[in-house]
Amino acid sequence: MWTRLFCFGHCLHIAIERSMRDTRIDRPVGVCKKIVSVFLHSWKKQRTLKDAQAELGLPPHKLVTESPTRWGSRQKMIERILEQEKAITQVLAADRSTRHLVPTWQDIEVLDSVSKALGPLLDFTDALSSENYVTVSCLKPTLHLFNSELLQGKDEDTDLTRKIKSSILDYMNTKYGDQEVQELINMATILDPRFRTQYMSQEEILVIKARVVREAESLSAMPSDAGSSTPVMSSESTKEAQSASKRQRKSLGSFFKKPAAEMTTTLSETEKIEAELNNYLHGPLADGESNPLTWWKVHEVNFPNISRLVKKYLCVPATSTPSERVFSAAGNVVTCQRSLLKPATVNMLVFLTKNLKV
Incomplete structure (x- = not known):
């Protein structure tokens, strides 16, 4: 279920493909593919396009080819065609054999409608496909932004958009x-100090708070490393430590320090976790550009029970892109010329490829 849940990029790619199943889109997209193919296989056309770009004051960008295995490549192809429309039209119209590929105003209108609908979504796909920062907790804020702004109809939108x-x-x-998917997303969101309960309703907050307390209590009840044996000091080292403690002067704060037995309270473990969670939720939100793992590393002392849940939830990526990159790295290591590598060697080389910083 984790793969089905958090592969956000794959879900968005499928949603875009389903939305493009419209007969009005087929011809303009087909024209775009033919135009890109003409310029891709003709160096003369590429040179002429550069001259037309310089003459018209357009950016000297190359056309983008659509790739079925790359998310958003069709949208990037459409955006580049719209950007270079005047230069492309000038080059194609000058050649009798390619004059029929000049996009009509109906084609441009359809492509513009598609670009306005899909353009803002590309940034989220790229951002959530990263593997260097936390992404799973951004799913609920992203979906909220889709529903409230990016995918809401506007007055200037066409019917196709x-x-x-x-x-x-x-x-x-x-x-x-x-419901189960929403609970998992809410757990990751509430543990992110940048969001917490910002994108949740009151009903969701009550349910998730109860779940946080329940899971934190179960994690705190698990055996820890406290039972490990402590080193036994020799008699000589004990005497030295006692003599050093005798020579050490007491500070003013030591007179007010109470024994641990006197500091015990009557609060149960559940009440302690609830108080800890309330203190966390009522604190100020972290900066949107900050790393939540760095924030928790600093504040782990203040919220020891909640921080255990952070290690469980915030380590999950939002998409399968990081794992796919590992497979690609393995494919670059194991080639036809290196097909006799042992599995242990392959594991080591892939690990070094993904973790060694040059």
């Missing part, structure tokens, strides 16, 4: 609408 946004929004809400 509204249909694409509605299709994507319905699929994503259905995919992440399961």
Whole structure:
């Protein structure tokens, strides 16, 4: 279920593919593919395109090829075609054999509608595919942003743009609408000091707080490393330590320090965790650009029970992209020329590839 739940990029890619199943989109996208193919296989066309870009004052960008295995490549192809429309039209219209590929105003209108609907989603796909920072806790804020802003219909949107946004929004809400899925996402969100309960309703807050207390209590009841044997000091070292303690002068604070037995309270373990959770939730939100793991490393002393749950939930990636990158790294290590590598050697080389910083 974790793979089905947190592969956000794959879910978004499927939602986009489903929204593109419209007969109005087929011809403009097909024209884009043919245009890219013409310029890709002709160095003369590429040189002429550069001259046209310089003449029209357009950025000297190359056209983008759509790749079925790369998320958002179709949208990037469409955006580049729209950006270089004038230069492409000038080059294609000058050649009789490619004049029929000049996009019509209907094609441009459809491509512009698609770009307005899908353009803002690419940034989230790239951001959530990272493996260097926490991503799972960003799922609920991202879905909230989709529902409240990015995929909401606007007055200037065309009918096609509204249909694409509605299709994507319905699929994503259905995919992440399961109660168990929502609880897992809420657990990760509430443990992120950047969000906490910011994107939750009052009913969700009550349910998640009860679950946090219940899981934290169960983790605190687990045996720890406290039972490990402590080193036994020799008689000589004991005498030296006693003499050193006799020579050490007491500070002013030591007179007010009470024994641990006198500091015990009547609070139960559940009440302690509830108080700890309330203190955490009522604290100020961390900066949006900060690393939540760094924040918890600093504040682990203040929230020891809640920090155990952080290690359980915030380590989950939001997409399967990091694992796919590991498979790609393994494919670059095990080649036809290196097919006799032992499994242990392959594991070591892949580990060094992913973790060694040059």
